[in-house]
Amino acid sequence: MPDLLSVESISELGWGVELFAAVMLTLIGRYLTMRALKVLGEQFEKTTNVWDDALFKAAQGPLSWFILILGLIWAVQISDGYLDMVLFSPANLDIVRQLTFIVLTMVFLVRFITLAEARLLDGLQAQAEGAQGRLDPTTLHALAKLTRLSVVISAVLVALPTLGIEITALLAFGGVGGIAVGFAAQDLLSNFFGGLMIYLDRPFAIGDWIRSPDREIEGTVESIGWRLTVVRTFDKRPLYVPNSVFAKLALENPSRMTNRRIYETIGIRYKDASKMGQIVRDVHAMLQEHEEVDQDQTLIVNFNGYGKSSLDFFVYTFTKTTNWVKFHEIKQDVMLRIIRIVHEHQADFAFPTTTVDGIDQLIYSTDFPEPQQGDCPK
Numbered sequence: 001m002p003d004l005l006s007v008e009s010i011s012e013l014g015w016g017v018e019l020f021a022a023v024m025l026t027l028i029g030r031y032l033t034m035r036a037l038k039v040l041g042e043q044f045e046k047t048t049n050v051w052d053d054a055l056f057k058a059a060q061g062p063l064s065w066f067i068l069i070l071g072l073i074w075a076v077q078i079s080d081g082y083l084d085m086v087l088f089s090p091a092n093l094d095i096v097r098q099l100t101f102i103v104l105t106m107v108f109l110v111r112f113i114t115l116a117e118a119r120l121l122d123g124l125q126a127q128a129e130g131a132q133g134r135l136d137p138t139t140l141h142a143l144a145k146l147t148r149l150s151v152v153i154s155a156v157l158v159a160l161p162t163l164g165i166e167i168t169a170l171l172a173f174g175g176v177g178g179i180a181v182g183f184a185a186q187d188l189l190s191n192f193f194g195g196l197m198i199y200l201d202r203p204f205a206i207g208d209w210i211r212s213p214d215r216e217i218e219g220t221v222e223s224i225g226w227r228l229t230v231v232r233t234f235d236k237r238p239l240y241v242p243n244s245v246f247a248k249l250a251l252e253n254p255s256r257m258t259n260r261r262i263y264e265t266i267g268i269r270y271k272d273a274s275k276m277g278q279i280v281r282d283v284h285a286m287l288q289e290h291e292e293v294d295q296d297q298t299l300i301v302n303f304n305g306y307g308k309s310s311l312d313f314f315v316y317t318f319t320k321t322t323n324w325v326k327f328h329e330i331k332q333d334v335m336l337r338i339i340r341i342v343h344e345h346q347a348d349f350a351f352p353t354t355t356v357d358g359i360d361q362l363i364y365s366t367d368f369p370e371p372q373q374g375d376c377p378k
Contacts, residue, residue, distance in 0.1 A: 026071025030064055037063070054115035061111070062104040069100045098162050106155035110148050117144040137206045138224060142199035145226070187244070191227040194243030198224055203246070208255040215249055217241060259294050259318035260327040262334060267310025272347035276303050280313050282341045287317050290337075292330045294320045310350030 041056035073093055120140055160166075204210045204221055210231065211218035219233040229246070231239040268276065284301040287293050297318035305312040315338070319330050342349065 022071060022074045026067060026074070029071075030067040033067060034060065034064060051116060054112050054119060058108055058111035058115055062108040066100065066104050070097070073097060095162060099159060102155055102159050102162070106151055109151045113144055113147050113151070117141070138199065138202060138204075141206070141224065187242075188227065190244040191242050194245070194247050195224065195226045195229075198229070198243060198246060203251055204253050204255075208253055211252050211254065212249050213252065215245070217249075255322075257322050259297055259320065260322055262315060262317050262319065262331050264335070265305075265312050265314045266338060266342075267307050267312045267350040268342060268347050269350045270309075270311060272345075273311055275345045275347045276311055276313065279342055279345055279347065282345075283313075283315065283338055286337050286341065287315070287334070290334065292319055292321065292333075294318045307350070309352045 037056055037060055041053070041060075073096060077093065117140060121137060198204075206221050206224060208221050209219070210221060217231060217239065219231040219239060222230040222232050222238070225243075227243060229241045229243055231241055233239055268279065280301050280303055284299070287299055287301065288295065293299070294317075298316060299318075300316040301313065303311065303313040315334070317334075319327055321327055321330065339349075
């Protein structure tokens with residue numbers, strides 16, 4: 001009996017030592033790995049490349065968990081060698097190890113794509129206004145979503161055989177049930193392909209101002225999903241539009257206009273008719289010299305009509321800017337200069353008037369008969 005106890009004691013001591021060593025080596029290995037990643041990440045953050053920053057930051061969490069889970073499996077294997085009970089068979093431990101690798105690899109790739117997307121988006125927003133690149137935020141979001149979806153689907157397809165599920169049988173079932181699912185999810189699929197067409201054709205992007213003459217849709221695009229597009233109206237209400245709607249309506253994108261137009265009709269008094277020609281010439285010259293008017297676009301100033309109370313000329317020109325606020329500042333400046341030009345010629349603007357002709361003289365007579373009794377009411 002003492003010999004047996006001593007053997008069991010030695011066995012338990014050996015198991016404890018090996019288990020402690022496995023835990024310590026796992027923690028030390030994890031610490032050294034995380035420290036190395038942190039140091040390398042700090043060095044690569046000094047560069048302008050966004051990919052290496054995202055790579056090291058995305059790898060920290062999955063790699064830490066991978067080391068811990070491997071250490072746990074190692075500890076289980078050590079315990080299984082010393083204890084009489086079988087905790088896990090080698091086959092099950094191998095499945096856990098493979099699934100751990102597949103899941104953490106998927107998490108790493110999804111995190112890497114998300115971080116790279118955020119950094120690239122920051123770079124696009126930092127570009128100067130009006131700068132055009134090969135990549136825009138809408139395309140970036142679409143590529144990131146497709147890549148993440150591809151990673152998840154690939155991980156699931158790789159994990160299924162590990163769990164003993166045959167992909168061929170699953171595909172056969174999917175082929176039979178696909179028709180029923182297609183009919184049940186017809187609207188969902190139409191919205192999905194509508195979103196795909198938006199990403200491919202790119203009639204608008206996130207941040208664009210859009211409006212439709214067919215529907216009461218007008219506002220700024222906030223997000224483009226696979227099913228819905230969120231449009232923020234100018235009174236700050238969110239408008240959720242199914243993507244399939246955009247395949248059936250005409251859409252206008254004012255955000256992509258090249259210029260903004262000033263088109264105004266101005267009337268002067270009929271008695272200033274002799275000054276119309278010079279006023280029109282001076283207004284035209286003023287617009288040709290204006291620094292905010294695009295001289296490469298159509299510029300017209302002409303007398304074009306006899307109004308009921310005015311002689312009318314019109315101004316037709318385009319500004320260089322497309323910014324809504326700045327456009328109105330430029331338009332105000334143009335209109336104020338036109339006022340000065342008209343007044344410089346001792347002319348004035350017309351307004352509706354009524355002239356009564358044919359009464360040359362008003363005669364007032366005091367020869368009225370005296371009122372008789374009964375003429376006035378009591």
